[in-house]
Amino acid sequence: MNTLTRETHESDRADAEQFTTPPASVTEIGDGHMLEIEMPGVKKDGLEISVENNELTIIGRRSLPAVEGTLIHHESRPENFRRVFELDPSIDANKISAKIDQGLVTLTLPKAEHVKPRKIPVS
Numbered sequence: 001m002n003t004l005t006r007e008t009h010e011s012d013r014a015d016a017e018q019f020t021t022p023p024a025s026v027t028e029i030g031d032g033h034m035l036e037i038e039m040p041g042v043k044k045d046g047l048e049i050s051v052e053n054n055e056l057t058i059i060g061r062r063s064l065p066a067v068e069g070t071l072i073h074h075e076s077r078p079e080n081f082r083r084v085f086e087l088d089p090s091i092d093a094n095k096i097s098a099k100i101d102q103g104l105v106t107l108t109l110p111k112a113e114h115v116k117p118r119k120i121p122v123s
Contacts, residue, residue, distance in 0.1 A: 019082035022060070032091070032110035039081045040103040047100055049107070051093045056085045058105060090115040 024037045039047075042060035050057050060081040067074075087093060092112040099106050 017080060019059070019080045022081040022083060024083055029108075032108060035085075035107040035109060037081075037083055037105045037107075038103065039100075039105055041079070042081065042100065042103055042105070044100055047098075047105065049096075049098050049105075051087065051096065054087050054089075054093070056087050056093075056096070056107075056109075058083050058107070060105065 022038050024035060027034045027036070037058055037060075039060035039062075041062035043062070046061040046063075048057075048059040048061075058081075061078075062080075063078050064076060087109070090111050091109050095110045097108045
């Protein structure tokens with residue numbers, strides 16, 4: 001987890017919105033890293049991903065469908081998910097890409113060109 005140097009727990013939101021910390025995993029791939037975060041029930045329109053001051057913030061919001069009829073028993077609840085990671089300078093923040101499939105958010109974090117290995121030609 002060298003690329004995502006640390007997870008921050010900064011509470012910069014003053015409102016009463018509460019978040020659950022979803023599980024995440026980081027895998028090193030060819031020219032970068034892959035970050036996977038589990039956010040069950042979150043759809044594309046409920047997902048916010050941003051980079052500011054070298055921090056990657058992923059927020060997922062889900063809502064419960066309206067219930068028709070009389071609710072007898074209900075254990076599911078709307079949950080908001082949030083993870084914040086500090087990005088290593090070796091990551092090219094302008095080239096981060098994301099997708100969501102069945103509640104699994106996958107981000108590709110490519111390495112910046114200046115840190116990729118390269119061959120130097122000899123003249």
